[in-house]
Amino acid sequence: MRASERAYQELREEILDGVLAPGTxxxxxxxxxxLGVSRTPVREALARLEADGLATAASARVLxxxxxxxxxxxxxxxxxEALEEQAARLAATRRDPARFAELHERxxxxxxxxxxxxxxxxxxxxxxxxxxxxxxxxTANPMxxxxxxxxxxxxxxxxxxxxxxPERLRAAASEHLLIVEAIIAGDASLAAxxxxxxxxxxxxxxxxxxxxxxxxxxxxA
Amino acid sequence: MRASERAYQELREEILDGVLAPGTxxxxxxxxxxLGVSRTPVREALARLEADGLATAASARVLxxxxxxxxxxxxxxxxxEALEEQAARLAATRRDPARFAELHERxxxxxxxxxxxxxxxxxxxxxxxxxxxxxxxxTANPMxxxxxxxxxxxxxxxxxxxxxxPERLRAAASEHLLIVEAIIAGDASLAAxxxxxxxxxxxxxxxxxxxxxxxxxxxxA
DNA sequence: CCGCGCTGAAGCGTATACATAAGTGGGGGA
DNA sequence: TCCCCCACTTATGTATACGCTTCAGCGCGG
Numbered sequence: 168m169r170a171s172e173r174a175y176q177e178l179r180e181e182i183l184d185g186v187l188a189p190g191t192x193x194x195x196x197x198x199x200x201x202l203g204v205s206r207t208p209v210r211e212a213l214a215r216l217e218a219d220g221l222a223t224a225a226s227a228r229v230l231x232x233x234x235x236x237x238x239x240x241x242x243x244x245x246x247x248e249a250l251e252e253q254a255a256r257l258a259a260t261r262r263d264p265a266r267f268a269e270l271h272e273r274x275x276x277x278x279x280x281x282x283x284x285x286x287x288x289x290x291x292x293x294x295x296x297x298x299x300x301x302x303x304x305x306t307a308n309p310m311x312x313x314x315x316x317x318x319x320x321x322x323x324x325x326x327x328x329x330x331x332x333p334e335r336l337r338a339a340a341s342e343h344l345l346i347v348e349a350i351i352a353g354d355a356s357l358a359a360x361x362x363x364x365x366x367x368x369x370x371x372x373x374x375x376x377x378x379x380x381x382x383x384x385x386x387x388a
Numbered sequence: 389m390r391a392s393e394r395a396y397q398e399l400r401e402e403i404l405d406g407v408l409a410p411g412t413x414x415x416x417x418x419x420x421x422x423l424g425v426s427r428t429p430v431r432e433a434l435a436r437l438e439a440d441g442l443a444t445a446a447s448a449r450v451l452x453x454x455x456x457x458x459x460x461x462x463x464x465x466x467x468x469e470a471l472e473e474q475a476a477r478l479a480a481t482r483r484d485p486a487r488f489a490e491l492h493e494r495x496x497x498x499x500x501x502x503x504x505x506x507x508x509x510x511x512x513x514x515x516x517x518x519x520x521x522x523x524x525x526x527t528a529n530p531m532x533x534x535x536x537x538x539x540x541x542x543x544x545x546x547x548x549x550x551x552x553x554p555e556r557l558r559a560a561a562s563e564h565l566l567i568v569e570a571i572i573a574g575d576a577s578l579a580a581x582x583x584x585x586x587x588x589x590x591x592x593x594x595x596x597x598x599x600x601x602x603x604x605x606x607x608x609a
Numbered sequence: 610c611c612g613c614g615c616t617g618a619a620g621c622g623t624a625t626a627c628a629t630a631a632g633t634g635g636g637g638g639a
Numbered sequence: 640t641c642c643c644c645c646a647c648t649t650a651t652g653t654a655t656a657c658g659c660t661t662c663a664g665c666g667c668g669g
Contacts (some may be wrong), residue, residue: 417649417650450650
């Protein structure tokens with residue numbers, strides 16, 4: 168694999184996982200030494216991170232991991248609303264019902280996974296990610312998909328910040344189920360509205376979760 | 389200005405203006421010689437163009453100016469629909485009425501500009517761009533704005549491809565006017581629907597215009 | 610005492626040199 | 640004569656070196 172690609176993925180993972188906390192400075196030489204590659208691929212990686220919005224230029228000379236304030240989370244969800252409602256609408260119009268029928272089964276089984284500990288949780292998230300993938304494929308719109316991908320990057324950060332609340336995840340599964348049913352039925356309007364509802368609930372939970380975490384005195388997971 | 393920045397802007401302009409036609413290969417050495425800079429800044433410029441979607445990797449070794457097929461134009465408008473409706477909604481909620489009142493005046497005067505030849509046309513487009521800017525500012529959502537900016541890049545290509553039809557531009561001005569009025573009135577729903585209508589009409593015109601151009605035997609403007 | 614300017618250093622942007630991989634053309638063998 | 644393999648060419652990926660910009664700290668002048 169290309170060194171620039173490895174550097175990018177490594178840095179991205181670390182930012183998403185919170186290893187590199189918001190506000191951390193990303194200097195070329197430092198990261199080049201740390202990652203064991205030269206500055207040129209690091210430069211490319213940092214440029215991509217900035218384009219992704221995961222890093223922000225604090226001044227002309229210093230790049231840092233971008234903050235994840237409640238305000239920016241709200242902004243993220245406003246963007247996701249726009250994109251995911253449209254994606255759901257298009258998917259409902261253009262979907263292959265068979266592919267979503269399979270997802271319907273998996274999602275129906277999903278809540279039970281949450282009793283299976285860490286392994287089950289991973290399978291649960293795999294199912295949710297598979298739903299994203301199927302919707303992407305069904306929209307048949309590369310531009311929309313690429314915008315969605317960018318938004319999901321940031322969602323991954325939020326997901327990690329919010330506590331994994333089994334109760335919330337069970338509710339989320341049933342919200343997802345409704346979206347899938349709407350898509351299978353070819354009901355674009357319902358698919359869009361169900362997506363809206365899901366995002367609304369998800370945002371509400373994320374904000375509450377982060378607020379409670381902060382009042383815990385910034386406890387680190 | 390930085391060499392990589394100049395290279396990027398130069399290449400972007402040439403792609404948007406059609407100087408570099410879709411399908412043209414973008415080789416590092418060739419462009420470096422042509423633009424009078426070294427390969428490194430060209431590399432960065434090409435990476436940005438690819439991230440923008442203005443260039444596509446045809447194979448592992450060859451990057452080329454991306455195609456602008458009717459299908460991709462439809463996809464672009466589906467994305468813009470999602471983004472601009474949401475932006476209009478948010479702008480209607482958060483706007484400063486005074487700033488849009490000024491735009492309302494300028495847009496009312498816009499149709500007359502179209503009789504003033506090239507200079508007037510430029511002023512007309514400046515007004516439309518100002519509307520975009522005001523909406524961006526009013527949404528108060530950096531993520532949404534950055535997604536919009538990316539979509540507008542591609543719109544600029546489409547705009548150039550479509551013939552400048554005064555009749556269509558006059559209609560577009562009145563569509564914009566309705567959007568502005570809705571924003572001033574704080575009517576989020578109307579702002580979104582008016583944006584949808586505008587995009588629908590704009591897409592219809594763009595597709596018809598391109599089709600007629602192609603049946604002209606690919607006449608170059 | 611405050612503000613402007615200088616000087617040093619550190620980091621970034623660019624160029625160039627080198628390594629590597631892929632594609633192509635030619636030659637040899639079947 | 641055709642096909643396959645090897646070598647060469649070319650372009651990309653990576654590393655390093657150099658020069659310039661910028662920022663911080665200190666000193667001098669008002």
